[in-house]
Amino acid sequence: MSNSSNKSVTLKEVAEAAGVSVSTASRALSGKAEACRISSATEQSVREAAKKLQFSPSLLARSLRSQQTKLLGVVLPNVANPFFAAIAREITLAAEADGYSVLLTDSQENGETEARLVEQLQARQIEGLVVCPVGMDETHLCKLANQKLPLVLVDRGFDNRDLVTVTSDHQSGARIAMNELLDAGHRTIGILQGLPETLPNRERLSGVQDSLSAAGLDFDPMLIAGHHFDEASGYQAALRLLTTRPEITALFAFSNQNALGALRAAAEMGRAIPDDLSLIAFDDFPFAAYLAAPLTSVSQDVSQLGQVAAQLLLEQIRSSVPPEQKQYRIPVQLMRRSSIKNIG
Amino acid sequence: MSNSSNKSVTLKEVAEAAGVSVSTASRALSGKAEACRISSATEQSVREAAKKLQFSPSLLARSLRSQQTKLLGVVLPNVANPFFAAIAREITLAAEADGYSVLLTDSQENGETEARLVEQLQARQIEGLVVCPVGMDETHLCKLANQKLPLVLVDRGFDNRDLVTVTSDHQSGARIAMNELLDAGHRTIGILQGLPETLPNRERLSGVQDSLSAAGLDFDPMLIAGHHFDEASGYQAALRLLTTRPEITALFAFSNQNALGALRAAAEMGRAIPDDLSLIAFDDFPFAAYLAAPLTSVSQDVSQLGQVAAQLLLEQIRSSVPPEQKQYRIPVQLMRRSSIKNIG
DNA sequence: TTAAGATGCACAATCGATTGTGCAAAGGGG
DNA sequence: CCCCTTTGCACAATCGATTGTGCATCTTAA
Known part of the structure; x- marks a missing residue:
């Protein structure tokens, strides 16, 4: 009953099943029926065909056409470290809520690896990037910012005050x-x-x-x-x-x-x-x-750190301008227990 | 000096800069010069143009054409949990080593979220998927396997012995x-x-x-x-x-x-x-x-768990057939310390 | 009855790369 | 001198979706 091949259903097949052109099928499914004067009868038959064939549009093709990948990149020094894992989670959840997917990478605390990963993510046309940078060289990151790629640094940063940075105090x-x-x-x-x-x-x-x-x-x-x-x-x-x-x-x-x-x-x-x-x-x-x-x-x-970073990134993508405030400090809290002896 | 627009350089621009056609440029850059009888002079001028313009091919377009996204999906119940974070890391590193990128998602220990995420990842044409499944319903995962999408379950699994599963003993x-x-x-x-x-x-x-x-x-x-x-x-x-x-x-x-x-x-x-x-x-x-x-x-x-899962997935993608052995058990180890009193 | 306008949809270009095919120009042998 | 092969490259289709434009058909009013 269900499709057992590994290739997915295309819009073309849906259109043929509904007896309409690809463009009409596209408009019917993307809710532009009214605006594009598609009769509701046609719209319905397209919708039914899509449902019957279990059509799922190729985000790849859509991204290529629309120049919007809905992809975010994240580069962390060590994903297995609970601290960074917590950051990764907050970003992932926030991204998901906004329809974005996250490409997660691990720089292994190595600057060259980081630079390579950043380039790779760029080649995938990510719309924004969160990095916890390794080392003191910020040039590759400044380049990104100059290319207008929304960028947020988290946990670590540089003396350079131009890069959006979220760290603990x-x-x-x-x-x-x-x-x-x-x-x-x-x-x-x-x-x-x-x-x-x-x-x-x-x-x-x-x-x-x-x-x-x-x-x-x-x-x-x-x-x-x-x-x-x-x-x-x-x-x-x-x-x-x-x-x-x-x-x-x-x-x-x-x-x-x-x-x-x-x-x-x-x-x-x-x-x-x-x-x-x-x-x-x-x-x-x-x-x-x-x-x-x-x-x-x-x-x-840490949650706050991740959340703020994610929100800053998403907001930057939405408005397509970097925030005016560049530096964000998340307050810390003393957990007083009993590993300190008073020797006063 | 550097390109300050946010749109990236296309192959077309490289081709124009080198004074050749797009197809020639493509072949020159992808190392098919010999096979496609591109003169080495032409190849060089294309390479130089590419370097000068800082050309980086759109993986989006390439994926669309080649039907190979080089993307893996990972669905975990809670990315912030150090246990799952460690798994995520191993998969990320193994993927990276093989030229794959990882889309990481968090199902928040929720079956419906998991199913939604899996569909979303499929829409992105991932080539393989690692899931730590939530709940007892495996139907949405069996469907994937039937669609020939390489799939590996990690940490958790089902009584269904047909799905490739890696767990501790x-x-x-x-x-x-x-x-x-x-x-x-x-x-x-x-x-x-x-x-x-x-x-x-x-x-x-x-x-x-x-x-x-x-x-x-x-x-x-x-x-x-x-x-x-x-x-x-x-x-x-x-x-x-x-x-x-x-x-x-x-x-x-x-x-x-x-x-x-x-x-x-x-x-x-x-x-x-x-x-x-x-x-x-x-x-x-x-x-x-x-x-x-x-x-x-x-x-x-945990590292072993993640590594084995990653290798099984990558091997499955390479060979395009599921492994014969479906169940993998990673041995555990007793760490004997002093929280147990002998009351014998 | 007919021209103007509205309606419903198809055609084709486009995103950026890959790849099969075809056509010139150059080279070589008879 | 001509034909045939090789060399070197361009043209165009393709992946799967989106979107501007154009063309029929139908409606309505003069």
Whole structure:
């Protein structure tokens, strides 16, 4: 009964079944019957033929003709990372709601891969693009913006203020975290940083510095370690800091994965949390409250991040002009638990 | 200097720039110069023109003509869930390596949404589809398979053995988990189940039953609670079981989110883990080892799951015949930690 | 009865690439 | 010198939909 071939029904076949021309069939099905003076009898027979044949128009052909692909591109450094996955989801849902489909790609935290993926997406005539950029080179992205391709950067960004960017308020997040430690009496605080060249990392370092200056303390670069947002970096960095600077009483991990590494390192060094070492992390996660030492963290509103990015992109596509405001900051929230000991 | 309009360069413009016809330009650029007797001089001038104009062929037009979109579809119940995100990533990477792009969609754990998304993807002429199906209705998916659209089901599946399916070995995973509890002397074990109608859930229940029978114990349906794989369900189910059946000494959570809910419920009931209550969960996660009671769990090899699904799909597309073997089982692994107390 | 206007639909161009076919010009052999 | 082959490329159809235009037929009024 049902069509068992793999090629789909075309408008031409529908038109023949209804005994009309392709153009008439097209107009009948696209609701332009009135405007194009198609008799309702004809319209009905076309509709019936389409239903009977299970006609589904080729979006490919339609896109080619209309120059509207209804496709969005998304480039993320690691789709499997729950943080980016949450962003991907928000964009996907928002896109779907607006009739768009999402081409998802993974740059594997590699700038060249990112550039290649962006070109590939462009070749597919995407109407808009969300990127969480890797590295410090923004030229390939500026080029897109110059070509009038709606573009939104999310989570990470550049110093270039011309690109539409949605990020958490990393700087005040870091300030809040540091203040929490300082208020608890900590004075020698190790920083487990992530990818050094990323904007979030730099802004967080800046927040750390702000906080220290406000407290009249020096910023000691030797108290910073780490090179990535992953567990391994957190582990190595924590191990090194705790070994070279045993007077450290608290660690500030720039990601929850870094915190995980810190947990492992602390366990190996025989330092219990929070009694022998305090810990705070950027980026909350579901199990944070159930850890041996419920982890105090700065929570990013990832859903909000994704939603705002998606809305900015869709709005940009609709209006075909970039928004006036380029920089969007999503507030963070301190989740106060019990991984910090008051040693004041 | 660079093109600042948003419309891209067409082959026609390249051809004009090189002073040749569109067909010649096409052949020169697609490496068919030799075969189509294009002089190397002409080929060079076309290539140069293309480079100068930054020509990038429209994949839309190419797809329409060649009937090859190089597009894959992926439908997952919740893209933000790290488990599904990991699957999405593996598929994305494998696809990219083979020149395919991935259209990612989120069915929001809703069968009708899933069916709608699948149709939409079909309208985009995807060449293959990976679905983690929601619900028990497989008709819309069988239809696809009948239409010769390469299809792979992942994580979840149906009793229908004709659809290519890649899942963890849920049944033996559940057996392993139950045996771990039984070996530790537990006899009254509460089950926190996930979505009841899903295959993983049913297979896990089946594994539970196997294990109990082998131990000569009865399977008490009243010891099962829960309706979803999320935290809320785990919490409510655990609360109910621990209230109505206080003699329970151990819980088996069917997902890590369920386990999280159980953790919350146990805390509220004043039952410490593992001393007052043992816990084991299906599905490991990075922080499992750092919980107050390091959680023993059955770990699924999610990457493997995604990779196998991707390879099966790509192979199916290449050979244009479904594989002979339809069911693929990925082994699970017990991660023995310390959330189970030996009460033997 | 006939010209003007309304009605209903088909023809054909178009989007941007690919590809089968055909036609010149150049080259070679008898 | 002519015919035949090879070389080099252009023409045109095609993929499947959308859309401007034009042509019949029918209606209505003078």
